Amino acid sequence: MRISRLYTLLLPAIVACGGEGDSTSTTTSDQTLDVDSIAAAVADQNLPSDSLNEYLRENPFDVDALIERADRFIRSKNIPYAEADVKAALELDSLNPRVLLYWGDVNFYKNQTRQSRDAWMKCIEVDPNNVDCRLKLAELYSIVQNYRESLRLVNKVLEIDPSEPVAYFIKGNNIRDLKGDTAQAVRYVQQAIELDPEYWAALDYAAVMLANMHDPTAEVYYKRMLEIDPNHQPTYYKMGMFYLDQEMWNESIAAFTKATQLRPSDAESFYNLGYINLELGVNDVAIDYFNKSIQARQVNHRAYYGRGFVYERMGDLIRARSDYQQALAYNPQHEPSRIALQRLAEKMAQ
Template sequence: MRLIIIFFLVIFSQCNSPNSTSNLTYLDSLSFLIQKDSSDFKVLSQRAKFYLDNNNIQSAKSDIDQAYSVFKNDINVLLIKGDIYFELNETRISKKSWERCLSVDPNKIECRIKLTNLLCAVRDTSCRSMIDTLAQLQNGIVSTSIIVYLKEMKEYDLALRLLNNLLEEDTVDKEVLYLTSLIYSDTTSTNRFFDSELSEKYFKEIIARYPSDSQVYYNFGKHKQNMSQFSLALDLYNKGIKLNPNSMQTYYNMGFCELELNNYPQAINHFSSAISIDNSFLIAYHARAYAYTLNGDYKQAQSDWKNCLMINPSYIPAIEGLSSR
C-alpha cells in the first residue's frame, strides 16, 4: 500500500512540476515500482512485455529471467518468457515455458495456441493431437494459420471440418476461402477431397469479393495449369500480373504454359521477365535454356546453361545441357 501511495505521489509531482515536460511514462512507472521491490514478478513481467513490444529483447530477457527466478509457476511470466525466447530463436526454452504454462493451467488457450504453432512449425509428431485438443477447447474454432499445418500434413478431412466451422461464423473471410479453395484444388493423389468444380466455385467467389487480390488469380491459374488447361491458366495469370507485375513465379508459370502450347518465343519472353525480377532465379534460366533449345537457338541456350552454373556450379541439368553439344 505504501508503494502505491509513493508511486502516485511521484506521478503527481511529475505532472505538476514546472520543469516537467511530459507525464511519467509507463516504463518509468514500472521501473519505479521495481526499484522499490525488485522481487515483484508481476511488474517485472509487465516491463519485460513492454521491452519485448519495443524490440529491446535483451532487457526483456533480463526482466523475465528475474521474474521467473522469483516465481516459476505464474502463467503470464511463462507466457511472456516463451515469447521472448522465441524471438531469441531459443525455441527449446519457449517450448518448455509454454508446456509449463499448460501444466499449471491446461485451459490457458494462449499458451496452447503458441505451443501448437511451435510444434507444428517444426513438424513435431504431436502436432495433430495438439490441434485436436485446441479445437475441442474452442468449440471447433481454430485459426487458418494453424489449419494450414493440417493441409501440409495432408490431414484434409480435419482441415475441411475446421474450415467449415469458420465459414459458418464468417462466410466471406478471405483466408478461409483461400485455404478451402486450395484444398479442393490440391491434386495430390492422397487428397480424396479433390473437387475441381468446388475449387472453381471458391476461386470465383474470392475473385467476386476481392477482385484486386493478385494471389487468387495466381492460385486459380495454377489450378488450371495443373488441369492442363494452359490457355485458361494464361488468362488468369495475365490478370494477376496486371495487379502484381513483380511476381516472378507468375511469369515463370506463364512461360511453362506457353511451352506446353509450343509457343516458344512467348515462353522465352516470360522466363526473361521472371529473370529480370530476380537474376538468381535458377529454374527460370533452366527453363529459358530449354525453350531456346526447342526454338533452335542453341547459342542462347548454352549461355543460359552457363548462367545456371554461375548460380550453382554443380547443377546437373546445366552440365548435361552444355555437354550435349
C-alpha cells in the first residue's frame, strides 16, 4: 500500500476544478503555527510522534520529516497543522514531488481543488513517472466528471506500472460513467481486487454493481468484506438487500438482524425485516419490526404503510386507516397509501 493514500473516492463530491471552495475551519492563513504549537497538537491527539517532534525541533529544515508529520496529521484529520508542515516543506523544496503531492492533499481537504490540481500537475511535470500524483489527479478529474482526462491519466499509470490496483479501480469507475458499460467496469475493478485482495473500495464497488446486475457473485465480495471487518454494519445492510432481491429470506433476515444489532437505530433494516415477515405471512412479527422501524425514525411513511397493510390483512381496518393516514401525512405523494385509503373506504362502506 502506498505511503500517500488516496482520499478522493472516499469523500463526497466537491466543486469543479475551476473554482475555490470555502476553507472554513481548515484554513491557517491567519495563523502562525510554530514548532511548539504543532508538538502540542500531536500530544493532544496521542499521535505516536514524540520522537518525530523531537527530531524536528533539532532539524526543522528536514523536508522528509516535515512531510512524514504532515501525513500523520492528515490521517488524523488535523488539516491546519498538516498545512503548516507542508507549507514549511514547500518553502524549503518547492519542486519536491512528494511535497507537491501532499500540498495537493491539503488543498483538497480544504475544498480548494484548483490548487490541488495545480500541485499534482506540477508534480507530474517535475516527475513524469510519478504514479501517486497521476492517480490523485485522475481521481479528481473523475469526481468532476472529466472522465476522458481521468482515463488518459490512469492509462499512463498502467503503462508505468501495470500492477497498480488503484488505476484499475479508477478506470472501471470511468468506464461505467463514460460508456455506461457496467460489465466492463466490474472487470476492471475485479483486476484491482486481484492485485489487492483487501482493497475495500473496490470490493464494495464490485459487490454493489454485481448486486444491481442480479449477479450471485456479489455475495462473494460481501463475504470478503466481512472477513476483513466482521462488524461493518453497512455491509450487513447491503448484503441483506442483495439477499432480499434474490428472495433468499433466511439469509436476508440474518443479515438485517446483524445490522440492527450493530446499529439499533437502523430504521431501514427494521423496515426490511418487517417487509420480509409480511411476505412470509408472519403478521405479528412483521408488526413488531415495523414498530421498531418507527421507533428508530418517527418520520417514516414506509413503515406506517407497511404496518397499516398488515393491520388491513388482519381485518383491523381502524388501525390500518390510521397508519395509512399517517403515512400520507409524512409523504403526501405516497400513492400506495392513497390507494389503500380508498380501498379501506370501500370496505368500511359495505
